[in-house]
Each structure stands twice: as C-alpha cells, then as structure tokens.
Amino acid sequence: xxKKQKEKRMREPFNWRKELxxxxxxxxxxxxxxxxxxxxGWIFAASLHTPxxxxxxxxxxxxxxxxxxxxxxxxxxxxxxxFFLNSLLYASVSCVxxxxxxxxxxxxxxxxxxxxxxxxxxxxxxxxxxPTIMIILPLFNLTSQFHVNGRLTLxxxxxxxxxxxxxxxxxxxxxxxxxxxxxAAAVDGCPPMKTFWKIMxxxxxxxxxxxxxxxxxxxWNEYFxxxxxxxxxxxxxxxxxxxxxxxxxxxxxxxxxxFAAVIIVFLPxxxxxxxxxxxxxxxxxxxxxKG
Numbered sequence: 657x658x659k660k661q662k663e664k665r666m667r668e669p670f671n672w673r674k675e676l677x678x679x680x681x682x683x684x685x686x687x688x689x690x691x692x693x694x695x696x697g698w699i700f701a702a703s704l705h706t707p708x709x710x711x712x713x714x715x716x717x718x719x720x721x722x723x724x725x726x727x728x729x730x731x732x733x734x735x736x737x738x739f740f741l742n743s744l745l746y747a748s749v750s751c752v753x754x755x756x757x758x759x760x761x762x763x764x765x766x767x768x769x770x771x772x773x774x775x776x777x778x779x780x781x782x783x784x785x786x787p788t789i790m791i792i793l794p795l796f797n798l799t800s801q802f803h804v805n806g807r808l809t810l811x812x813x814x815x816x817x818x819x820x821x822x823x824x825x826x827x828x829x830x831x832x833x834x835x836x837x838x839x840a841a842a843v844d845g846c847p848p849m850k851t852f853w854k855i856m857x858x859x860x861x862x863x864x865x866x867x868x869x870x871x872x873x874x875x876w877n878e879y880f881x882x883x884x885x886x887x888x889x890x891x892x893x894x895x896x897x898x899x900x901x902x903x904x905x906x907x908x909x910x911x912x913x914x915f916a917a918v919i920i921v922f923l924p925x926x927x928x929x930x931x932x933x934x935x936x937x938x939x940x941x942x943x944x945x946k947g
Contacts, residue, residue, distance in 0.1 A: 700919055703916040703919050705718070706720060726912035726913045727919075730901075735897065736901070736921070742892060747814075747872045748872075750811060750815050750818065750875050751872050751875070754868075754871055755867075758822035762827050762830050763826075763830045763857075766826075766830040766831040767838075780824050781824065788817065789880070796884055806888075807891055810886065810891070821870075825870075826863050826867060829862070829863035830860055833856060837851075869928055882896045894921045897917075
C-alpha cells in the first residue's frame with residue numbers, strides 16, 4: 657500500500673459540527689471570490705465592447721460582436737506595449753540580480769557566526785520597516801545632482817529596495833538546511849564557495865522561487881518610483897502607463913481600449929498565481945532538512 661493510500665485511510669471522517677463552526681469563514685471566502693470573479697469578468701467583458709455599449713451599460717451581452725481590436729489598439733496605439741516591455745525588463749533583470757546578491761548574503765548570515773552578524777540582521781529588519789515615501793525625496797535630490805535619472809536608476813532602486821526582504825526571507829531556508837551537506841562536501845575537498853553554488857543553493861530552490869515571485873510582483877506593480885525617476889515616457893512602467901492611458905481616454909473616449917490595457921497588464925500576475933500557486937505555498941511553509 658502506498659503512502660498516499662495510507663494517508664487517505666487515516667483521514668478523519670467528515671465532522672458536521674466542526675464544519676458548521678467554520679461556516680462563517682466559508683461564507684466570507686465565497687463572497688470574496690464571487691466579488692473578485694464578477695469584477696474581473698466585468699472588466700474582461702468591457703474590453704470586448706465599443707465605447708458606446710459601455711456607456712449604455714451593455715457589458716454582459718454582445719449585440720455587435722466581440723471587439724478584439726480593442727486589444728490591438730491598446731497594445732500599439734496607446735503604447736501599452738512599451739510600458740509592458742519596460743515592466744517586464746525591470747522585473748526580470750531585478751529578480752535575477754536580487755537573488756545573485758541576496759542568496760549568498762543570506763547563506764553567510766545563517767551559516768556562519770562572526771562579529772556583526774546580528775547587527776546585519778537587525779539592519780535588514782530596520783531597512784524593511786522604513787516606508788519608501790520617506791527616502792524618495794533624498795534619493796531624487798541625489799539623482800538630480802548627479803544627473804542619473806533613467807533606467808539605470810530604476811534598476812538600482814528596484815534591486816536595493818527588495819534586497820532586505822529577500823535576504824530575510826531566505827535566512828530561514830539556509831538556516832534549516834542540514835550541516836551534513838557541507839561536511840560531506842568538505843570531506844570531498846569542495847571549497848565553501850563551490851559548496852554554496854553546487855549544493856546549498858539548489859536545496860533552497862523553493863524559497864528562491866517563492867521570493868522571486870514576490871519580487872517580480874512588487875516590481876511589476878510598482879508605481880511611485882517609476883513616476884518620479886523615469887525621465888521619459890519610454891522608460892515608464894505599466895502602472896504609470898495606465899494612468900497616462902486614463903488621462904488620454906478623457907479626450908478620445910476609447911474605454912474599450914482602456915479595459916483591454918487593464919487585462920494586458922493584469923495577465924502576467926494572474927498567470928503567475930495560477931501556475932505557481934503551489935510553489936508559493938510550498939516556499940512560504942517549507943524549508944530544508946533540519947540539522
């Protein structure tokens with residue numbers, strides 16, 4: 657008998673009293689899911705209508721058919737493609753660099769005891785607790801003095817702002833990995849740096865995948881820094897792009913293209929949650945073998 661079959665047999669029988677106690681929570685959860693589905697469904701349906709139909713409140717019926725041209729209009733005419741590719745570039749590059757910096761730092765802080773170890777950890781927690789709005793103006797003054805506003809500034813800011821959270825998140829994973837891995841590698845003559853890249857880093861994969869998803873969503877949904885530090889429209893992210901599109905809609909009345917742009921921007925994060933939800937949960941709740 658397999659392990660899964662044994663687990664099924666050992667499961668407790670359905671308990672009505674226990675489930676009735678949880679009924680209020682189920683009701684709230686169901687209502688929240690229904691509200692979310694209706695809102696997303698309304699936006700998707702509106703993206704396939706003409707502006708006249710949207711103004712008349714005709715959303716869930718399609719008297720003139722499906723207007724997929726709204727998506728091509730949003731992608732090309734309204735520059736959503738530029739904002740989309742900018743955010744994709746910012747999020748992808750930032751996530752890779754953040755892991756390359758944070759993973760070794762978290763490994764050293766969790767596996768080695770040295771002078772200043774606790775100070776570094778405390779500093780990371782303090783850095784996480786500082787609101788972004790408090791450092792925007794000093795950073796803007798610095799970038800203005802050195803004339804470095806642009807893509808490079810955004811890359812540096814996105815990377816630096818997410819390193820404290822990433823290092824803190826990965827500390828738990830490296831801290832719970834068994835020391836026998838390192839001892840076995842040392843016996844075989846493997847240096848510490850090679851041990852980290854070849855053995856310890858792959859073992860922390862659940863945490864790395866999870867924190868990378870969080871970082872991707874944080875950079876993708878970021879608005880304020882892109883608004884302040886992107887000196888040209890060609891450098892702005894999707895958040896700022898949508899605001900630009902809304903302002904333009906006041907004059908051209910292309911509501912269908914606006915809702916199509918919202919769906920385009922929403923799609924990457926939605927797909928991440930759909931296909932990687934199990935990895936997110938495993939990364940948050942899991943870890944390595946405790947030593």
